Amino acid sequence: MNSLLRIFAIMHKEVLQLIRDRLTFGMIVGIPLIQLTLFGYAINTDVRHLAAGFADQAGTSLSRQLIADMASSQVVDFAYQADTAEELMLLMDSGKISIGLYLPPDFDRRVIARDRPAAQLLVDGSDPVILGVGRQLVSIPVRFDSQNSATVATNLIEVRNFYNPERRSAVNIVPGLVGVILTMTMVLFTAVAIVREKERGNLELLINTPVRTTELMLGKIVPYVVIGLLQVLIILSLGRYLFQVPLRGQLLDVLYASLIFIATNLSLGLLISTTAKTQFQAMQMTFFFFLPSILLSGFMFPFDGMPPAAQAIAEVLPLTHFNRLIRGIILRGADIGSMNAEVLALLAFMGVTLTLAIARFSKRLD
Amino acid sequence: MTSAQFAIQARDLSRSFGSLRAVDGVDLQIQTGTIYGFLGPNGSGKSTTIRMLCGLLTPSGGEARVLGLDVSRRRDAEKLKTLIGYMTQRFSLYEDLTVRENLQFVSEVYAVRGRKRHARVLELLELFDLTAQVRQRAGTLSGGQKQRLALAASILHHPKLLFLDEPTSAVDPQSRRDFWDVLFTMAESGTTILVSTHYMDEAERCHRLAILHKGRKVADGSPLELAQRMSHWVVQVTGNESNRARLALASAAQIASITQLGLRLRVLVPREIRNPDQLVRDLLQQNEISATVEVVNPSLEDVFVAATEHQSMVTSE
Numbered sequence: 001m002n003s004l005l006r007i008f009a010i011m012h013k014e015v016l017q018l019i020r021d022r023l024t025f026g027m028i029v030g031i032p033l034i035q036l037t038l039f040g041y042a043i044n045t046d047v048r049h050l051a052a053g054f055a056d057q058a059g060t061s062l063s064r065q066l067i068a069d070m071a072s073s074q075v076v077d078f079a080y081q082a083d084t085a086e087e088l089m090l091l092m093d094s095g096k097i098s099i100g101l102y103l104p105p106d107f108d109r110r111v112i113a114r115d116r117p118a119a120q121l122l123v124d125g126s127d128p129v130i131l132g133v134g135r136q137l138v139s140i141p142v143r144f145d146s147q148n149s150a151t152v153a154t155n156l157i158e159v160r161n162f163y164n165p166e167r168r169s170a171v172n173i174v175p176g177l178v179g180v181i182l183t184m185t186m187v188l189f190t191a192v193a194i195v196r197e198k199e200r201g202n203l204e205l206l207i208n209t210p211v212r213t214t215e216l217m218l219g220k221i222v223p224y225v226v227i228g229l230l231q232v233l234i235i236l237s238l239g240r241y242l243f244q245v246p247l248r249g250q251l252l253d254v255l256y257a258s259l260i261f262i263a264t265n266l267s268l269g270l271l272i273s274t275t276a277k278t279q280f281q282a283m284q285m286t287f288f289f290f291l292p293s294i295l296l297s298g299f300m301f302p303f304d305g306m307p308p309a310a311q312a313i314a315e316v317l318p319l320t321h322f323n324r325l326i327r328g329i330i331l332r333g334a335d336i337g338s339m340n341a342e343v344l345a346l347l348a349f350m351g352v353t354l355t356l357a358i359a360r361f362s363k364r365l366d
Numbered sequence: 367m368t369s370a371q372f373a374i375q376a377r378d379l380s381r382s383f384g385s386l387r388a389v390d391g392v393d394l395q396i397q398t399g400t401i402y403g404f405l406g407p408n409g410s411g412k413s414t415t416i417r418m419l420c421g422l423l424t425p426s427g428g429e430a431r432v433l434g435l436d437v438s439r440r441r442d443a444e445k446l447k448t449l450i451g452y453m454t455q456r457f458s459l460y461e462d463l464t465v466r467e468n469l470q471f472v473s474e475v476y477a478v479r480g481r482k483r484h485a486r487v488l489e490l491l492e493l494f495d496l497t498a499q500v501r502q503r504a505g506t507l508s509g510g511q512k513q514r515l516a517l518a519a520s521i522l523h524h525p526k527l528l529f530l531d532e533p534t535s536a537v538d539p540q541s542r543r544d545f546w547d548v549l550f551t552m553a554e555s556g557t558t559i560l561v562s563t564h565y566m567d568e569a570e571r572c573h574r575l576a577i578l579h580k581g582r583k584v585a586d587g588s589p590l591e592l593a594q595r596m597s598h599w600v601v602q603v604t605g606n607e608s609n610r611a612r613l614a615l616a617s618a619a620q621i622a623s624i625t626q627l628g629l630r631l632r633v634l635v636p637r638e639i640r641n642p643d644q645l646v647r648d649l650l651q652q653n654e655i656s657a658t659v660e661v662v663n664p665s666l667e668d669v670f671v672a673a674t675e676h677q678s679m680v681t682s683e
Contacts, residue, residue, distance in 0.1 A: 002477040009474030013463065020462050205458035205519075208420060209475045210447050363444075365422045 006211050010219025014193070018223060024189065028227050032181050032234045039173050040243050050133060052099040053080030055088050058107035066119070067101065075133055088122055098124040099134060171246075174239035175330040176299040178232055179261065179322040183293050184286075186228050186262055190269025191282040193220055199278060207363045214358060221266045228262035229255060236330075248333030257329060257336055260346050261322040267354035268318075274360040293319040321345045373398045373527050373558035374419060378428035381414050388414040390581040391428065396560065396574075401553050403572030404562035405670060411581040412562035413455060416529050419560070421446050433527055448476070451525035453516050455532045461505030465496055465515055468504050469522065476523040490518040493548070510541030517548070521557075528552070530561040534568060546571055566667045577673045584673045593664045598622060598672050599642040600664045603631040603650070605657025614653040620645060623675050625667075632662075634672055 018024060052070075056063050071078050076099050082088045088100035100122035104110070110118035123134035197203045206216065232255065239245040247254070268289070276282035294300060296310055297319035303311065314320045321342040328334035336343065374396040381389040389411040396402045404412040417423040419432050421443025433449050435442035459468045469490060473483045491497045494514040499507060504515060513533060521528060530549075534542045546568075549559055553573075561572065569575050569589065576586040585592055603611055608629050615621050615633060622634040635642040647659050664672075 005477050006475055009471055012474070013460065013467075013471045016467060017460065017462055200461070201454065201456040201458040202460060203458075204422075204454045204456070205452075206475075207422065208447060208450075208452045208454075209472070210444070210477070211475055363422075364424060365417060 002210075003212070003215055006215045007219045007222075010211070010216060011222050014220060014223045018227075027185065027189075028231065029234065031185055032177075032231050033238070035181055036174070036177055036235055036238050036242070039177055040239070048074050049077050050075060050099050050130065051080075051097045052076035052078050052101065053082055053088055053091050053097040054078055054101040054103070055082040055084055056103045057084070057105045058103045060108050062111065063103045063107050066103070070101065070137060073137070075137065085120070085122075092122060092124060098127070098130050099137070171243070171331065172327070173299075174235065174243055174245040175326045176297075176323055177239075178235050178258065178326055179297070179319045180294055180299055181231060181235060182228055182258070182262060182322075183265055183319050184290055185231065186224060186265035187269040187272065187289065188283065188286045189224050189227070190220065190266045191272040191276060191286055192279050193224075194270065194273035195276050195279050195282045198273075204365075207365075213361050213363060217270055217354075217358065217361070221263070221270070224266055225259070225262050228265075229258060232258045245330070247330055249329035249335070253329045253336040254326065257322065257325040257343070260343060260350070261318060261325075264318045264346050264350040264353070267350050267357060270357040271353045271360070274357055293317050296320065298323045315345075316349075318346055318349050371398060372396060374402075374430070374432050374560065376419070376428065376430035379415065379418060379425055379430050380427035381411075381418055381423060382426045387581050389418070389425075392576075392578075392581075392583045394430075394576070394583075396558065398558050399553060399556050400573040401549060401559045401561065401571070403569045403575035404560070404578055405564065405566075405569040405575050405666075406562075406578035407564055407674065409580075410578040412578055413531055414581075415578070416452075416531050416560065416562060420450060420452050420529055448523065449526050451520035451523070451528045453520040453528070453530045453533055455535075457504075457512050457516060459504050459512075459516060459519055462503060464501050464503055465491070465507070466500040468515065469519060472519045472522050478523060486522060490522060494518045509536045510538060513537050513541065513545065517545070521552070525557070527558045528560070530559065532562055532564070534563070534565065542568070566665070566670065569670075570666050577670060579674045585669065589666050592669045593666065596664045596669055596672060597637050598634040598664070598668070599637060599639070600662050600668050601633040601635055601642050601646050601659060602662045603633060603646060603657050603659050604629060605655065607655050607657065610653065611650060611655050611657055614655060615646065615649055618645075618649050621649075623671055625671055632668060634668065 054067055056067065067078065070076055078101075080091055080097055082091060082100075085102045088097075088102055091097045092100055102120040102122065104119070107118055110116055121134055121138060123131055125131045125134075194203075197206065236245075236247065236254070240247070269286075272282055272285045272289075276285055292313060296306065296314040297303075297317055298314070299319065303314060303320070306314065325336065325339055325342045328339055329336060372395055374394055376392060376394040379389060379392045379394070380387065392411070392415060404415065406412050414423065418425050418437060419430055421432075421437045425438055430437045432446060435446045435449075437443055437446065460471070463471065466487065469487045470483075473487060478486055491500060494517065496511065496514060496518065499511060504512065507515065513536075517530075517533065520530075534545060537545070549561070553559055561568070563569055572589070574586065574588050575592075576583050577592075578584070585595075587595065603615075605611060606629070608626055608631055612624055612626055612631055615624055615631070620635060620639060622636060624634075625632045633646055635645065639645055643659050643661050650657055650659070
């Protein structure tokens with residue numbers, strides 16, 4: 001009974017402080033908002049409206065047709081028209097265009113003969129994304145005549161795009177952001193919440209009271225669990241209204257997965273707080289953990305493309321497992337029950353960090 | 367060795383931090399219902415000793431029983447926490463909470479129940495003259511108000527034993543006087559109080575006190591006993607040439623210590639010397655300095671100077 005009263009006392013105090021600390025309160029709402037708009041709008045791997053130029057020395061209906069087809073893909077904007085291939089290269093050197101299309105005078109004959117490439121696409125390959133765009137453009141079919149459906153050059157493999165037919169990056173990024181934002185805020189908030197008491201001298205008072213270590217930790221964690229869930233709801237509803245990210249699975253599954261992930265991050269925050277002496281140190285340690293999480297978890301780069309060593313590190317990071325869970329539920333409509341391995345990995349991480357945190361936190365000063 | 371007569375009993379209590387011996391073989395016998403003082407300069411081991419007695423630091427050597435509980439044992443130390451109050455040197459309540467919220471929090475943490483809790487908070491606000499500040503954030507209180515709030519929080523659960531670590535630093539003399547009135551009332555009702563200080567006037571108010579120096583207890587007793595037991599004469603020199611007089615006396619081997627207080631010099635001379643005033647007069651005359659020289663009663667400050675500058679001069683009981 002007394003134990004519950006003490007946990008409640010700490011929770012009550014924590015909430016009062018949270019409401020008064022405008023900075024933290026602002027971060028709770030501000031971080032998801034800023035990150036979501038930044039990442040959602042800025043990180044865009046499907047490139048559109050690249051500055052481009054063409055030099056059409058053929059001047060036939062077929063050559064004009066090809067240029068029109070490319071322009072209609074909206075991937076390139078033909079802002080420049082040149083007369084020779086050399087002019088195109090100058091435009092590229094000066095950075096005015098990143099894609100150039102050169103059609104030689106004998107373009108029609110080359111298309112028919114198919115013994116040599118009919119046209120040349122000049123690509124600024126320094127950015128691999130643009131190079132990829134160039135490769136896509138090459139596959140645009142060249143028809144002799146729009147009424148005739150027989151194409152001269154067809155692709156052997158048709159690309160079918162699942163889950164994200166419009167190839168919008170936001171669809172992949174928004175669910176990933178849930179995990180990234182929770183990692184950043186939850187670890188930081190708890191780490192700082194206890195270290196702040198250390199710095200301000202409040203802890204000397206607390207450890208002199210009958211409050212037990214577990215009571216103190218629980219009282220500190222519970223308010224942040226609620227805040228974490230609130231953040232999840234903010235991100236998902238913004239993702240829905242700003243970026244039309246669908247929720248194909250159950251909302252309850254999302255909240256369940258988030259709850260486990262929040263608790264995992266909070267226990268890591270507690271562990272950091274038992275080691276850090278100042279709030280600044282706590283922040284440094286949080287970022288030490290945050291960076292590999294954001295880079296290796298599959299949020300930024302596909303997991304399968306990483307070297308084995310990086311994959312091994314990624315498997316230890318809770319964000320990797322949460323990303324699989326949340327993308328599965330939100331984008332594929334998966335049931336959380338079908339991904340027990342990921343849930344277990346998160347629970348194991350939480351168990352280890354929480355045990356270490358409680359063992360390390362001492363009510364003694366020595 | 368447990369007895370209701372003594373709130374604190376310590377034998378050979380020691381604590382090291384690495385190679386530093388912060389507290390070195392301290393013995394204590396503190397009677398229930400007394401105000402006991404730790405007098406010593408910064409770094410003399412006052413706070414470390416208090417923390418060991420609260421069960422916050424594990425002693426590296428020796429033992430201590432506080433209210434009959436062994437502070438080295440974790441279980442006993444936890445039990446002790448409900449029985450003692452501790453007012454830290456630094457203000458340790460929450461500056462972003464109001465006066466009432468702070469007291470409310472502390473009362474919940476000590477599991478003071480429902481209606482009793484509310485009554486107790488009101489009673490303390492009244493007692494410490496904080497009623498007008500209930501809605502004020504603790505961070506915006508004055509030094510004296512902060513100190514009263516901290517004391518209120520530390521006695522909220524009616525502790526039998528109260529530790530005060532330099533409670534009146536950063537507090538004006540009037541507040542300090544009021545503060546001590548409250549302490550005397552509490553001691554009369556049976557609370558044992560252990561207070562550390564480096565102010566002489568504060569130490570003088572304690573029933574008994576220990577002088578700590580470099581982690582060791584160099585003297586203890588009531589302020590009066592300490593003065594009587596002092597192994598030095600105190601010779602007071604009053605004159606217009608204090609500076610020159612100080613230089614003239616400093617070179618003499620028989621003079622243990624000189625403290626200048628404005629135009630007065632307080633000169634400590636070992637008891638073995640028969641006529642200390644004559645010795646001082648002779649020394650001054652050799653240097654052609656005229657001054658009034660008289661043997662006076664030692665003050666607590668004299669005892670403190672003798673004890674900390676020349677440990678061997680004051681004998682422990």
